[in-house]
Amino acid sequence: MSTTANTTYTTFTGWIDPPANVRPPLTESLTCSVAVIGGGLAGMATALRLAEHGVDVVLLESEFCGYGAGSRNAGQLASAPGGDIQMLNLLYRKRMPAIIRLTENAAGHVESLIGKLGIDCDYEATGNVFAAVSRGQLGRTRRIAKILRRAGAHVEEGTARELGIPHGFLGGMREIQGGIMNPGRFLRGLRSAVLASTVQVFEQSKVVDVVHGDGNGGVTVNTAHGVVRARKVVLATNAYAGEWNITPKRLSSPMWVTEVETEPIAPERLAALGWTSRSGLITQHNIMENYRLTSRNTIVFGVRRIERAASYPLPERSPDPAVVAELAGAFARRFPPLADVAIDRAWGGWIGITSTWLPVAGTIGDDVHYSLACNGHGLAQATYIGSLIADRIATGITPDDLRTIWVDEPKFGRAVPMIMGRLGLRAAWATDRFNDAINGSKGNARKGFAAARRGGLLLHGD
Numbered sequence: 466m467s468t469t470a471n472t473t474y475t476t477f478t479g480w481i482d483p484p485a486n487v488r489p490p491l492t493e494s495l496t497c498s499v500a501v502i503g504g505g506l507a508g509m510a511t512a513l514r515l516a517e518h519g520v521d522v523v524l525l526e527s528e529f530c531g532y533g534a535g536s537r538n539a540g541q542l543a544s545a546p547g548g549d550i551q552m553l554n555l556l557y558r559k560r561m562p563a564i565i566r567l568t569e570n571a572a573g574h575v576e577s578l579i580g581k582l583g584i585d586c587d588y589e590a591t592g593n594v595f596a597a598v599s600r601g602q603l604g605r606t607r608r609i610a611k612i613l614r615r616a617g618a619h620v621e622e623g624t625a626r627e628l629g630i631p632h633g634f635l636g637g638m639r640e641i642q643g644g645i646m647n648p649g650r651f652l653r654g655l656r657s658a659v660l661a662s663t664v665q666v667f668e669q670s671k672v673v674d675v676v677h678g679d680g681n682g683g684v685t686v687n688t689a690h691g692v693v694r695a696r697k698v699v700l701a702t703n704a705y706a707g708e709w710n711i712t713p714k715r716l717s718s719p720m721w722v723t724e725v726e727t728e729p730i731a732p733e734r735l736a737a738l739g740w741t742s743r744s745g746l747i748t749q750h751n752i753m754e755n756y757r758l759t760s761r762n763t764i765v766f767g768v769r770r771i772e773r774a775a776s777y778p779l780p781e782r783s784p785d786p787a788v789v790a791e792l793a794g795a796f797a798r799r800f801p802p803l804a805d806v807a808i809d810r811a812w813g814g815w816i817g818i819t820s821t822w823l824p825v826a827g828t829i830g831d832d833v834h835y836s837l838a839c840n841g842h843g844l845a846q847a848t849y850i851g852s853l854i855a856d857r858i859a860t861g862i863t864p865d866d867l868r869t870i871w872v873d874e875p876k877f878g879r880a881v882p883m884i885m886g887r888l889g890l891r892a893a894w895a896t897d898r899f900n901d902a903i904n905g906s907k908g909n910a911r912k913g914f915a916a917a918r919r920g921g922l923l924l925h926g927d
Contacts, residue, residue, distance in 0.1 A: 467790070467793075468793050468797070468804075468805070468806065468807045468808050469786065469789055469790050469793050469807075469808045470807075471807065471809075472725070472786075472789060472807075472808045472809065472810060472811055473809065473810040473811070474783040474784055474786070474789075474810075474811050474812075475783060475810060475811070475812045476781055476782065476783045476812075477532070477536075477537075477812065478536045478537040478648075478649050478812050478814070479724070479725075479726050479765075479809075479810040479811070479812045480536060480537075480540070480647050480648055480649030480650065481536065481647070481649030481650055481652075481653060483529065483532075484529055484531075484653065484656070487529045487668050487669065488529070488660075488666050488667060488668040488669070489667070489668070489669065490667055490668065490669040490670040490688070490689070490690055490691070491525065491667040491670040491688050491690060491691030491693070492690045492691050493691050494691060494692045494693075494694070495523055495665070495691070495692070495693050495694070496693070496694045496695070497521045497522060497523045497665070497693060497694075497695050497696075498520050498521040498522065498695065498696050498697065499515055499520055499521070499522050499523075499695055499696065499697045499698070499699065499858060500522075500523045500524075500525065500684070500686050500693045500695035500697075500698045500699070501515075501522060501523070501524045501525070501698075501699045501701055502525050502672050502675070502686065502698065502699065502700055502701060502702055503525075503526065503533075503700070503701035503702035503703070503705070504524055504525075504526030504528075504529070504530030504531065504532070504533075504656070504659075504666070504668065505530075505531070505532075505533045505534065505535045505652075505701065505702070505703060505847070506535040506652070506655070506843055506844065506847040506848045506851065507701035507703070507836045507837075507843070507847040507848065507850060507851035507854075508524060508526070508530075508699070508701035508702070508851065509524070509530055509531075509652075509655045509656065509658075509659050509851070510578075510655070510847070510848045510849070510851030510852045510855070511699050511701055511836065511851035511852065511854055511855045512524045512659055512662075512664045512666075512855075513655070513658055513659050513662055513664065513852075513855075514851070514852040514855035514856065514859075515664075515855045515858065515859060516659075516662040516663045516664050517662075518855065518856075518859035518860075520855075520858070520859055521663075522663070522664045522665065523664070523665045523667070523693050523695065524659065524664050524665065524666045524667070525667050525670045525672055525686065525688060525693065526666070526667070526668045526669075526670060527669070527670065527671035527672070527705075528668065528669065529656075529668045529669070530652070530655070530656040530659060530660075530666065530668060531649070531652030531653055531655065531656050533703060533705075533814060533815070534703055534704070534814040534815060534816050534843065535648060535651075535652050535843060535844065535847065536648050536649040536651075536652040536653075537648075537724065537812055537813065537814035538648055538722075538724065538814070538816075538841075538843075538844060539648075539724055539745065539755045539757055539765050539766070539767060540645055540646045540647055540648040540651075540745075540757065540759075540765065540844070541593050541643070541644075541645055541745035541747070541755060541757055541844070542572055542575055542576075542588075542593075542643040542644050542645070542646060542844050542845050543568070543572065543593055543640060543643050543842045543844070543845055544568055544569045544571070544572035544573075544592075544593075544618075544619075544640045544641075544642035544643040544845065545565075545568055545613060545618065545620075545640050545842075546564055546565075546568050546823070546840075546842065547824075547839055547840030547841045547842035547846070548818075548822045548823075548840040548841070549822065550609045550612055550613065551605075551608060551609065551612065552822060553822055553823070554612045554616075556822065557823070560869065561612070561615070561616035562616045562617050563865075563866075563869040564616070564823070564869060564870075565613065565616040565617050565618045566617070566865075566866060566869070567846075567849075567866040567869045567870065568842070568845070568846060569618065569619065569642050570849065570866055571845040571846045571848070571849035571850070571866075572642045572643040572845045573642065574845070574848065574849040574852065575651075575844070575845050575848050575849065576588070576590070576644075578655075578848065579646075579651070579654075582654055582655070582658045583654075584650070584651055584654030584655070585650060585654070586646045586647045586648070586650040586651040586654060587645075587646055587647045587650065587759070587760040588644060588645070588646040588651075589644045589645050589646070589743060590643070590644040591644040591645055591742055591743045591744045591745065592639045592640050592641050592642065592643055592644060592742075592744050592745075593639065593640050593643055593644070593645075593744055593745040593746070593747060594628055594630055594637050594638065594639045594640075594742075594744045594745070594746050594747070595609060595610075595637045595638045595639075595640075595747055595749060596630055596634045596636075596637040596746040596747060596748055596749070597634060597635045597636055597637045597748075597749055598633070598634060598635065598748055598749075598799070598901075598904070599635070599900065599901075599903075599904040600635070601900065601904075602635075602637075602748065602749035602750075603635050603636055603637070605749045606622070606636070606637045606638040606749060607622065607638075609638060609749075610622050610638040613638075618640070619640070619641040619642055620638050620639060620640055620641060621638070621639050621641060622636070622637070622638050622639075623636055623637075623639070624636040625637075625739070626739070628742060628744065629739070629740065629741035629742030629743075629744065630739070630740060630742060630744060630746060631738040631739055631740050631746075631799075631800065632738065632739045633799050633800060633801065634746070634799075637749075639742075639744060643845065644744075644745070645743070645744075645745045645757050645758070645759075646844075647759070647760070648844060651844075655848075667688075667691070670688045670689075670690075670691065671688060671689060672686055672687065672688055672709070673687050673688060673689060674686075674687040674709065675687075675698060675700070675709050675711045675833070676711075677711060677829070677830060677832070677833065678830075682696070682832075683695055683696045683697075683832060684696075684697070684698040684832050684833060686698060696832065697832045697833070697834065697858055698832065698833045698834070699833075699834045699835070699836065699851075699854060699858075700712065700833065700834070700835040700836070700837065701835075701836050701837070701847075701851060702837070703717075703815070703816065703817045703837055703843065703847070704717065704719035704720070704774075704779065704815040704816055704817040705719075705778075705779055705815065706817075706835065706837050707719065707777045708777045708778050708779075711829060711833065712835070713829065713835075713875035713876070713877060714877070715820050715877040716817075716819070716820065716825060716835075716837060716875070716877055717817035717818055717819045717820065717825070717837055718773060718774075718817070718818045718819075718820075719773070719774040719777075719779055719815045719816070719817060720771045720772065720773055720774070720815065720816050720817075720818055721771065721772045721773075721774065721782070721813055721814070721815055722767065722768050722771050722813055722814065722816055722841075723767050723768070723769075723770070723784045723785070723788050723789065723792065723811065723812075723813040724765060724766070724767035724768075724811070724812055724813060725765070725766060725767055725784075725789055725792055725793070725808050725810065725811040725812075726759070726763050726764070726765045726808070726809050726810050726811075727763045727764045727765075727796075727803075727806045727807065727808060727809060728763065728806060728807045728808075728809045729761060729762045729763055730762055730763060730764065730803065730806055731762075732762060734802065734803065735758070735762060737802060738800065738802070738803075740758060743758050745757040750769070750897040750900075750901075751893040751894075751896055751897050752768060752769060752770065752771055752890070752893050752894060752897060753768050753769075754766065754767075754768060754769045754792075754795055754799070755767055755768055756796075756799065763809070764796075764800075764803075764806075766792065766795075766796055767792060767813075769788075769791065769792055769795055769894075769897075770788050770791060770792075770890075770894055771890060772785075772890070773886065773887055773890060774815070779815050782813070783811075783812075783813070784811040784812060784813045789808060789811045792808075793808050796808075798901075816840075816841055816843070817837055817839070817840075818840055818841075819837075819840060819877075820877040821872075821877065822840065823840075823870050824836075824837075824839045824840070824842075824843075824846050824847070824850055824870050825837055825870060825872055825877075826850055826853075826854060826867060826870055826871055826872065827871055827872035827873065827874075827875055828875075829875055834854050834857075834858065835875075836850050836851055836854050849866070850867065850870070853866060853867040854867065
């Protein structure tokens with residue numbers, strides 16, 4: 466029987482059930498100092514920090530707080546930048562030390578927040594490993610480690626045994642800071658803190674328009690049944706921000722990523738893997754695979770194939786069974802002793818990939834702030850950047866870490882959107898599969914090459 470025959474597909478996350486106490490929508494006209502649009506990691510962190518500063522805040526969320534990508538990822542709290550670190554170094558070599566300070570501080574900030582708010586989210590400070598499945602990937606991890614060390618990052622290299630990761634991996638590099646958690650429970654803990662604060666929260670309140678300058682200064686935010694007039698607005702909707710005309714063009718590209726979870730696995734079978742560190746794993750493919758253990762004796766894994774949205778508004782969707790089956794096949798190859806383990810559930814979400822390869826923050830005029838897109842590392846960075854934006858609004862001073870990614874003029878190029886277009890994503894996937902095949906049998910290598918040729922994705926001379 467297929468390991469995906471009885472998989473449950475969901476349009477929410479597999480980490481947690483929806484809350485029973487969803488707040489009612491906005492049905493009136495309100496005024497406030499700051500309106501925060503989006504109840505995810507960045508939005509809730511911004512609103513909560515503003516409330517701590519004594520600012521009058523309204524938070525608007527189209528579904529319920531914690532509904533989006535923040536609760537749908539693998540729950541790996543990263544302390545390194547997202548995206549391609551070698552490309553980041555090429556583009557921003559002089560800024561790399563500041564970028565590393567930002568990303569490591571972001572992981573530390575979330576760890577502190579978990580303790581401060583008493584959030585029970587199964588957090589384990591294991592670090593995460595850039596894991597190699599081939600000699601080529603091992604060379605890549607060594608190059609990345611050199612870049613990160615030169616920029617001041619705290620990392621260590623080693624073999625699979627030295628890093629305490631499964632026998633099927635050759636070795637790699639560990640980010641010493643960060644770890645693994647249940648992101649659904651983390652988001653639920655943030656939501657509880659926001660609801661207990663002075664923030665006025667309106668869920669089920671989709672914003673349909675944001676109007677700059679209403680004649681009396683400030684910004685008008687329109688929902689289906691109500692209006693908020695605020696002196697300042699924060700756009701914190703990650704991949705969804707492109708639904709409004711006010712959003713800077715080409716700010717980010719929305720991408721759908723898939724995660725799955727196995728059925729519970731017997732402890733002795735997990736112990737036989739040699740995964741003693743419990744560190745989360747990120748392979749060094751062009752499009753990564755991620756794997757991590759959970760407190761419920763399962764393994765959560767995903768990505769491997771990402772899909773770009775055709776247009777806005779972004780559709781609600783559940784994972785593609787074909788993608789889930791492909792992920793299950795990769796899992797069986799990475800963990801041969803567990804090849805018979807069934808996939809219990811599958812979920813996914815929209816993330817934002819920026820045109821700069823970095824998280825992005827800035828303003829549109831003087832009264833609309835935006836904090837959007839962390840290239841897959843939002844669990845740490847969106848939370849931290851949201852808090853920094855709140856500090857800037859409350860004090861008028863831009864924190865140093867926020868200045869690292871601050872954009873003075875909201876103008877963005879096409880470089881990453883071109884790379885992350887449909888053809889580019891297919892080419893990256895085909896290259897990964899070809900390289901996987903090379904590291905398997907010669908017969909599989911020929912199949913991978915033929916598949917890439919059929920897709921028209923290999924250039925002459927490849």
